[in-house]
Amino acid sequence: MRELRELAKKLLEEGTVSVVIGWEEGPRGVRPAFVTSPEDAEQLVFNSRSVHNLATYLNPRRPQVRRLGKPAVVVKACDAASVAALIRETQLKREDVVLIGVRCGGVVGRPDGPAELTPETVARRCMDCEKREPALCDHLVGEAQPAPPRGEGLGARLGALEAMPLSERWAFWAGELARCVRCHACREVCPLCFCERCVADKTVPQWIESSPHLRGNLAWQMTRALHQAGRCVGCGECERACPAGIPLALINRKLQQAVAERYNFKVSDDPGVPAPVGAFRLDDPQEFIR
């Protein structure tokens, strides 16, 4: 923590950045913090409740953050993959951000919940996470961390779902998606939903019905999923933000698997790795073209 605070203070003092985006202890748990003066660097924390993917504040759709000037952002290994995706997709220049990597042994599911990491509290996405520190960063702080507790991770849940007969699986998703109220929280928190105008908001023509009935909800969630294929890094912020509790991370994980199998693409924090949708390869599988 000392290391993190001192680095933030130094970056602000020497004018390398105008704001450090990190975490603080809020009135109800850990939350994002925007530190603009060196003396406030003391409020920064990093711990098992630093759940949020702060890369989302680098999304160009946030003029109020951009106005603060050049940022430094504290990133876990998973968050760095979002930054890499923003760079890969030309939404961010590498030199326009300072990345403070933190060594991470997993986070809990809720930033306002218990801090202790156990198989019950650990975020599902962390259960099978292999990366303890980001490669994409300018500074790396913190002690070496153990692997997060293991538990029934996303892979296991997805496996159980895939084992269901089609009709049962349909019933499962119909039940989950029926609760969607189309607030689009899943989109707004996503670091990679950066379209200035989302297809779901277009009205001439209206591609996707905006009403939260099952038909509109399915159209929205299927579109969101396909637009995320090969891009989503699996940070799980969409699921955490969803006020209806829809298990969106399952959809994201399924897409990751599909893209890995078909296009040999794995989520990476190397911005130089081409995105499957952004690169043309003669040997791309194309047996569906007849």
Place this chain on the structure above:
Amino acid sequence: MSGERFLSTERGERLVADLTLSGVRVYAPVEAQGRTEYGLIKDLREAALGGPLPGMSLKSLFFPPTEPLFRWRQSGSEVALEAVPTTFEPMVILGVRPCDAASLAVLDGVMGWDYKDELWFGRRQAATILTIACPGFDDACFCSAVGLGPDASKGSDLLLVPVEGGYHVEIVSDKGAALVKAHPACFSDPRGRESAEAFRQQARRRVGSNLEIDPHRVRAWLAGHFEDRFFDGLGLRCHGCGACASVCPTCHCFDIVDEPEGLLAGTRRRHWDTCQTGKFTVHASGHNPRADQNPRFRQRVMHKFWIYPAKFGDVLCTGCGRCTRACPAGQNLLEILGQLDRQPQQIPEGMTS
């Protein structure tokens, strides 16, 4: 209308059975897949009374996330409109939280102002609200800071207070009295008034300690400070996701859309909308008067604590705390209200609405 009765737990079960048998839909908090939400029950034992606060507020039952307003069908140059029903079968909602019950009475103001919203009042008329006084749920509760309380009866027809063996029942409205009268075998002579009073006092103390503000003071400050540095950083961490509005019992903005079903027919529907998104205020020209999250969050605060009270008398917030619990970025309305309450009061003349 006033009066007191006692409802034992067993008689409560009978009440639900009797109501269901007579064709009344009974709703109560229900737990499913780790979530508690208001849902249809046939047996009181299905209800999760005294459990967690339902994740979504009660408003969904009166103002659903989406609902048809009318249907149209075109035939040649003729367009036929098909109305939707605006009367509803009777329903009883049991185990309502006082913050949710109050929201209905608060929203009656805007729903019945220049135009009487038939769908809203149709459902309001059909519903009898049996509120259970709340012990206080967690540190995000602040009903007592907005003039209500964990035992407030606003918007309720009956107020039930948990006591040994059942509930002390306070009859709040004519509708509540009618329900008691229609089920004489379920309600007995009042019992446990003292322990009910103790429960209420303890709950008020518990919730009261979460936040102490003067909503009038907040309102007066807001009225004079539309442009203020206070709001400059207010939306920094906010994602504009609108989860707060979705779970809010009093957020009531809606959008109206026409959804074609084939070429010659369709439905006009309304569905929830939120001032937290950019799309809410963007003009056809592309200009957006609320260009980023700072003015959007200011709007949320202004509407709830100045504009609505100035127009309708009630604060547009019942202190349920759902926005604070739901926010993925840790925006905390209790913290913001506390800060507003501590702002120095220098109200320009004529600005206090």
